[in-house]
Amino acid sequence: MGLREEYDEKGYCVARSAIDASLAGEMVNHVHWLMERHPDTRPERLGHSLLVDDPFMHRLVTDERLVDVAEQFLGPNVAMFAAHYIAKKPHKGQAVQWHQDGSYWPLEPMEVATLWVAGTDSVVDNGCMRVLPGTQNVRLRKQSEMVELDREKFVLGVGIHPDEIDDEDAVDLELMAGDVSIHNPTIIHGSNANASDRWRVGLTLRYIPTSTHVTNPDHESILCRGHIDSSVANAYATTPTWVQGDHMPFQGAEDWA
């Protein structure tokens, strides 16, 4: 079965070795570089506003290998509307409560695919992502139907009430560094805390076709391939220039200087 068929049937799929080990290693370096500059931000919360003007992030999200994967689900005109490192420290990394991504997003229509890129191995003991098979076909919950969560324990502020979840059939999406899982905006998913003595670094990249409207006018996406749709009022980030000292050094940074 091809990736697209698997995704259509199950709501998720995995592309093994989508990027090489050295690029995955640069993602881990990037997390540590960001943590030094934003010491008050937990590494599970290195979100879009810290990344949208970052040259390494532009280099990564426009990587042909990742955009080739995204194109299979979204067609030829591809943008990335939200990036977020969820990096879990050994023994301290937080859990992600069960949720559906589409509950949080200002998108019309909800045409979007998440590429979850593994910077390190992501397995059961360090808190890999888990999905509830079959839930890709359920109704998308509103945030008003969800419960508030303790931000000391959980990455998200609201999630699905634990009483509504039967996780007996949950699937652990175990990935090696460089693998990418892809999931749809309705499937219920989450992850446990990191109980291991190893980091778990994942990067969520939310790719959309440029025909999807990001209804928050202040939000900037990154154009990755093809054309902007002039009938859709989305804002796009300018391609940043890499400046030594201001940005993390990475392989090929001189091409962005």
Ligand SMILES: O=C(O)CCC(=O)C(=O)O
């Ligand atoms: O990284 C994780 O543990 C969870 C990821 C997630 O919730 C998401 O991609 O929406």
